Amino acid sequence: FFFQAEDGIRGSVASRGLGDVYKRQTISIAFPASCILTMYSPKLQTYLVGQIARAASIYRVDEIIIIDDCLDEEEKKKEISTNAEVISQIMQYLETPQYLRKALFPFSDALQFIGLVNPLDAPHHLRQDEWSIYREGVTTFKYIASAKNYAIDIGLKKDCQIDEYIEKGTRVTLKVEDNPNTKSPYYSGQIVNRSKPKEELGHYWGYSVRTAKTLSEAVVGKSMKEYKYDLVITLSEEGKPLKRTRIEEKTHVSKALLIFGNPDGFDSVLAGMKGKIEPIPSYKINTCFGQGTD
Numbered sequence: 001f002f003f004q005a006e007d008g009i010r011g012s013v014a015s016r017g018l019g020d021v022y023k024r025q026t027i028s029i030a031f032p033a034s035c036i037l038t039m040y041s042p043k044l045q046t047y048l049v050g051q052i053a054r055a056a057s058i059y060r061v062d063e064i065i066i067i068d069d070c071l072d073e074e075e076k077k078k079e080i081s082t083n084a085e086v087i088s089q090i091m092q093y094l095e096t097p098q099y100l101r102k103a104l105f106p107f108s109d110a111l112q113f114i115g116l117v118n119p120l121d122a123p124h125h126l127r128q129d130e131w132s133i134y135r136e137g138v139t140t141f142k143y144i145a146s147a148k149n150y151a152i153d154i155g156l157k158k159d160c161q162i163d164e165y166i167e168k169g170t171r172v173t174l175k176v177e178d179n180p181n182t183k184s185p186y187y188s189g190q191i192v193n194r195s196k197p198k199e200e201l202g203h204y205w206g207y208s209v210r211t212a213k214t215l216s217e218a219v220v221g222k223s224m225k226e227y228k229y230d231l232v233i234t235l236s237e238e239g240k241p242l243k244r245t246r247i248e249e250k251t252h253v254s255k256a257l258l259i260f261g262n263p264d265g266f267d268s269v270l271a272g273m274k275g276k277i278e279p280i281p282s283y284k285i286n287t288c289f290g291q292g293t294d
Helices: 020-024 033-038 042-058 082-095 098-104 196-201 215-220 265-273
Strands: 026-032 063-067 134-144 149-153 171-176 187-192 208-212 231-241 255-259 282-286
Touching: 026 033, 026 215, 033 042, 033 082, 042 063, 042 082, 063 082, 063 215, 082 208, 098 134, 098 149, 134 196, 171 196, 208 215, 215 255
Parallel strands: 026 063, 026 255, 063 208, 231 255, 231 282
Antiparallel strands: 134 149, 134 171, 171 187
């Protein structure tokens, strides 16, 4: 409905570039960490999270929020529950380009069955023989004396150098300024905001992952001063059928949030914010009306 491209395809790969409407909008999804409890083995839990990550990438989701509803009495002192931490690690690992994973992810029990998961193959997961002016990179331990900085591995045969200092082991988004056939021992580039490839080329550039202890924190943030989104859709079997739901026409929708699981909780979020901040359009939708079972 509101996330359709209006002026054709951008980029050399038709299925990976969209128009100006897509460039200006972001879509986020939120779901409870308890969703993996329906799977009784770590293998199945890993595969389930992988399927969610792949679906999010197919539909160009920009942000994934894990609502941590698994903090029990034993884990209340922790910032994040074990289940939420497992989901977060798997999600972040899958979103990271394959040539950066070894540098960014040490061995972890949460990733022991990651080989069972289908790859995302997102546009920023570039191969060594694929050229793009934008690439994800990580600062290495290789020091470049002339640049007084560390080289950045961007998944090509040559590393990249930049003008500013970045801590070793930091992931960055780079705009490569040289051409592929440069004779320099290093490519030259500059660090850009992660949203630049989407804003300039219309290319999907992966998702970010964050956890929230409550649904309120997911929607409003810890400051509790303003909504992070200007449209919220909760998915519930108690909602109206999709065909009978008419989304209010707005002149500008820039950030939308879809909430999966525990959707009734959003009503209490709205009630708690009443009188404190301006309300936002919200809808409760049943995408599978007349379902036979949960």
